[in-house]
Structures are given as structure tokens and as C-alpha cells.
Amino acid sequence: xxxxxxxxxxxxxxxxxxxxxxxxxxxxxxxxxxxxxxxxxxxxxxxxxxxxxxxxxxxxxxxxxxxxxxxxxxxxxxxxxxxxxxxxxxxxxxxxxxxxxxxxxxxxxxxxxxxxxxxxxxxxxxxxxxxxxxxxxxxxxxxxxxxx
Amino acid sequence: xxxxxxxxxxxxxxxxxxxxxxxxxxxxxxxxxxxxxxxxxxxxxxxxxxxxxxxxxxxxxxxxxxxxxxxxxxxxxxxxxxxxxxxxxxxxxxxxxxxxxxxxxxxxxxxxxxxxxxxxxxxxxxxxxxxxxxxxxxxxxxxxxxxxxxxxxxxxxxxxxxxxxxxxxxxxxxxxxxxxxxxxxxxxxxxxxxxxxxxxxxxxxxxxxxxxxxxxxxxxxxxxxxxxxxxxxxxxxxxxxxxxxxxxxxxxxxxxxxxxxxxxxxxxxxxxxxxxxxxxxxxxxxxxxxxxxxxxxxxxxxxxxxxxxxxxxxxxxxxxxxxxxxxxxxxxxxxxxxxxxxxxxxxxxxxxxxxxxxxxxxxxxxxxxxxxxxxxxxxxxxxxxxxxxxxxxxxxxxxxxxxxxx
Ligand SMILES: Cc1cc2nc3c(=O)[nH]c(=O)nc-3n(C[C@H](O)[C@H](O)[C@H](O)COP(=O)(O)O)c2cc1C
Ligand code: FES
Numbered sequence: 264x265x266x267x268x269x270x271x272x273x274x275x276x277x278x279x280x281x282x283x284x285x286x287x288x289x290x291x292x293x294x295x296x297x298x299x300x301x302x303x304x305x306x307x308x309x310x311x312x313x314x315x316x317x318x319x320x321x322x323x324x325x326x327x328x329x330x331x332x333x334x335x336x337x338x339x340x341x342x343x344x345x346x347x348x349x350x351x352x353x354x355x356x357x358x359x360x361x362x363x364x365x366x367x368x369x370x371x372x373x374x375x376x377x378x379x380x381x382x383x384x385x386x387x388x389x390x391x392x393x394x395x396x397x398x399x400x401x402x403x404x405x406x407x408x409x410x411x
Numbered sequence: 412x413x414x415x416x417x418x419x420x421x422x423x424x425x426x427x428x429x430x431x432x433x434x435x436x437x438x439x440x441x442x443x444x445x446x447x448x449x450x451x452x453x454x455x456x457x458x459x460x461x462x463x464x465x466x467x468x469x470x471x472x473x474x475x476x477x478x479x480x481x482x483x484x485x486x487x488x489x490x491x492x493x494x495x496x497x498x499x500x501x502x503x504x505x506x507x508x509x510x511x512x513x514x515x516x517x518x519x520x521x522x523x524x525x526x527x528x529x530x531x532x533x534x535x536x537x538x539x540x541x542x543x544x545x546x547x548x549x550x551x552x553x554x555x556x557x558x559x560x561x562x563x564x565x566x567x568x569x570x571x572x573x574x575x576x577x578x579x580x581x582x583x584x585x586x587x588x589x590x591x592x593x594x595x596x597x598x599x600x601x602x603x604x605x606x607x608x609x610x611x612x613x614x615x616x617x618x619x620x621x622x623x624x625x626x627x628x629x630x631x632x633x634x635x636x637x638x639x640x641x642x643x644x645x646x647x648x649x650x651x652x653x654x655x656x657x658x659x660x661x662x663x664x665x666x667x668x669x670x671x672x673x674x675x676x677x678x679x680x681x682x683x684x685x686x687x688x689x690x691x692x693x694x695x696x697x698x699x700x701x702x703x704x705x706x707x708x709x710x711x712x713x714x715x716x717x718x719x720x721x722x723x724x725x726x727x728x729x730x731x732x733x734x735x736x737x738x739x740x741x742x743x744x745x746x747x748x749x750x751x752x753x754x755x756x757x758x759x760x761x762x763x764x765x766x767x768x769x770x771x772x773x774x775x776x777x778x779x780x781x782x783x784x785x786x787x788x789x790x791x792x793x794x795x796x797x798x799x800x801x802x803x804x805x806x807x808x809x810x811x812x813x814x815x816x817x
Binding site: 307338383 | 496534537569646720726742744
């Protein structure tokens, strides 16, 4: 696993590069670790509060540890009427966790999201940002089985 | 039978979108060459005369916007690929199917305003587009077609408000994406306080054909006051959930029944919300309205992004509007009070109505609140947030009254 300092250093000369650095950190760790926020603050010459303020403004970025597979259910209106609530309930049942939680083995995190721009195939979920469209509750065990 | 007319999607599914040679063989980059032989001033005049109005929602004449850019050492061209408006997938479709037409459009704008640096602000939910675009930019650089114009892709972070142009600029600068007070407008002082033109993907993607075929050609297509085509994305209870590109004088009814194939499962139409989640709800009686910006505004609706969200007769309007109110409560950035507090109270009242615990008094309150937000919110988010509530109270009031305590 890459060192967070090395990742952040790659963006230090980019104007406004802090958000790009956060994305890179999240790609590596699935979230932005607290020490990395401190380092970002140092490198981009911000207070830690400011650096934290930027990270937490963006819902796509997380400062909480998350699982290897981040499952996000779109709950915007088109997905809502296509049965997003049932899909969420089915995931909660299958994984034994609630929205916002991570399974104890650290494998899955379940989150809600707004529209991910795949509304031709509602309801839509993303797994580690890859969209899966036209999901039905009975497909969920098979979908989870694909996450090794 | 109405037919599609493809300007921005002219190459879609006809060329290999990941190969610039295909684009060039299809006539790509001839418009940029032509523009570069013209005086920048003349390019701006041509776009102004074409009456190309912004496809990101506000409908401002693109050429006119460019003409406000003052002389400066450094100027920026920024493409808005934030596409956060629920129900919208047009910019993704354009970029996936023909990224070079966007790059060419941005380069035409760069020549017109005298910019050497462009940015594409791509929403974080589209990481696969970032890759696709970086590949397209690398090919364009290698082929030398962009000349001294550079384009960099920046990723958003899942904040709807960052689609608002000044919040977007804040975000590129590495800050929280909170909108700025206007004026100054970005055209005068935008990214790093330099003159900055922000346009939508679809706006840029129209430019190559406008330069090649001329302003008069473009201005003669579709509705006179908002000429050209619009890419629409169909969602909800419509048979064909697809992206289409149609002349702007196409009616809503044609969109839903001729292109969309009508309502799913043989059901009846109840409502359509156009323009994304901030758009107005439209009843059956207004379906013969053309989709152009001004016709939509005249019926109290919006063209917005061109999302077309169809609902059948089994749908619960109040429940859907409650969901939409939650969206705005979540996405309000909190900078201004009318929006921060207003979206919170709207959601609270909508939940109360939806669970059958409200009285007529709550409807009066939400109506007053909506008016305050429309007038007093800092940016379009808070101003537009009450739109779905107000239009459904206007056209589907009985659905609210049905849920009130007697
Ligand atoms: C809350 C909010 C969200 C917006 N989201 C977008 C967006 O995702 N894409 C877009 O092109 N314009 C969006 N806009 C409009 C932009 O502020 C701006 O008007 C537009 O990018 C200008 O480009 P155009 O003139 O080519 O349409 C949004 C505006 C507001 C108020
Ligand atoms: S509404 Fe769910 S992906 Fe767009």
C-alpha cells in the first residue's frame, strides 16, 4: 500500500490540488485517514480545520473508514419510484447492517447516494463507483457473491 | 412521426469514441481550423448570431457571455460536466460517445476569448469518464490539433451545488464548493480571479457544427428564440428510457409518446417533471407545449438540463415531492440562510403532509416559505428548490388535500 505522504506530495504543486489529493487518497484507502488530513493541511498550508472542512464538504469523500466494497444505492426520485427502498432493505437484510455501516469483517459498506447519472436503468447501485443498473432484490445475493 | 436531429450526437455510435482518427475522418477539427482562420471577434459574433443558448439550464446566449470577457493575460475556459441534476445523463452520453467534439468546442471558445488553459470539471461519480477524457486529451495533444491550448480534467466530490458555476470555481480552487456573490460574474473575475467562461458540455459540443455550417443554419432549426436541438434523457415510467436529440420545437407529447413510446405497462400518464429534480411538474393538459426554454417558462416549467421524468397514474405525487425535498435539504451548502433553513423546513413540512399529519395551515406556510426562498436565496439551488412543491400544489393540489387532517 502506498504511503499517504507520497500520494499527497504528487499534488502539492497543482493549484487547488487538495481535492485531487483527497480523491487519490480515497482511491488507495477507500477513505481519507485522519493523519492524511493533517498532512494535507501541512502540505497545502491550511489549518487542519480547513483541510477537514474541505474533505467533509463533499459527500463522495469519506473521512470514516469503509469496507473494501462500497455499495451505494441511488435514492433520487427516478430510482425512488423504481423501488430503491426495497433494494436497500434487501441489502440491509443480506449484509446484516444498516445504511451507513460497514460489515464487521470490513468487506462491505452500504451507503445512499443521489443520482449517479445512469437513470436509463433505474434502480441503480454502484459498487466501488461502477454502476449496476436495473437491480432487483432477488439479484442481490448473486451480486454480493461476485465481490470476492 | 417526429424524428431526431443530431448535432451534438452526430457521431454517436458511428465512430470509435476512443480513437481521435475516427473523429478526424468524420470531419473533426475542421471547424477549429476554420475558427482559427477567423478573427476571435468574428467567432464570438457568429456564436452570438447563432443564438446558441446555454444548455446547462440558464439559457444564456453563449456568444454574448464570451463577449463580456475583458482583455487579460490569463483567461480560462471551464467545461461544466458536474451533471448532478437527478434524471440527467446527457453530458455523460455526449462525452462517452464523442469526447473530441467537446474538446474541439472548448478549443473554439479558447480561440474566441484568447485562453490557453481549459478545465473540465467532471463529477466524482463519473471516474470512468475522467479516464476516457484524459485519453482523448492525450490523443488530441499527440495529434497537435489543440495547438497551445491545454485542457485538464478535475474531479468533483458529489456535491450538487458544485454545478453552480461559482461554486464549481471554488471547488477547482480547492475549497468547499460554496457559491460566490455575483457580481463580479466569472466572465470578469472567475477562476483565480481571472476572466473565466463556464459553459455546459452540450453548449461546447454544439460549436463545431455552428462554425462549420454557419450561424444562419443553426438559428433556423427548432424554436426561433432557443434554436438548435436539445439532448433529452428519458426516465421513469416511459417505455424507452433513452437519450434523444430533437429540435427545440418538439412538443413534450411527442417526446413522451413518439420517442419515448408512451407509458410503461399500458398505464396512463399522470405527470412529467422536466429539467431535473428542480424542474416543474407538468400535467396532461400542457403536453402540447414545445420543449424550448421560453415555451417551458411560459407554462411555469423549465427546460433545465432536459431530463424528462415521467410518472404514471399509480404514482404518489406527494411522496415523490417529499423525496425531492430531502434531496435539497441534503444538498443545500448552508452558506445562505433562506436556503439552509428553507430546504430544511420544506422537507419537514412535506414529511408531515406525506404521513397524513398536516393541516391546510401547513400548506399556507410552505407556500409563503417557497416565495421567500425563490426571492432571497443566494444561488439557483435555493431559488429553484421550491419549484416542484409549487407546481404540484398548482396542478395536483387534490393529492395534497387528500392527505390532510380534516
Ligand atoms: C444548484 C445549481 C446546479 C447546477 N448544476 C449544473 C450542472 O450540473 N451542469 C451545468 O452545466 N450547469 C449547472 N448549473 C448552471 C451553471 O451555474 C451555469 O449556468 C452553466 O454551467 C453555464 O453554462 P451554459 O451557459 O453553457 O449552460 C447549475 C446551477 C445551479 C444553481
Ligand atoms: S436517478 Fe438514480 S441514477 Fe439517476
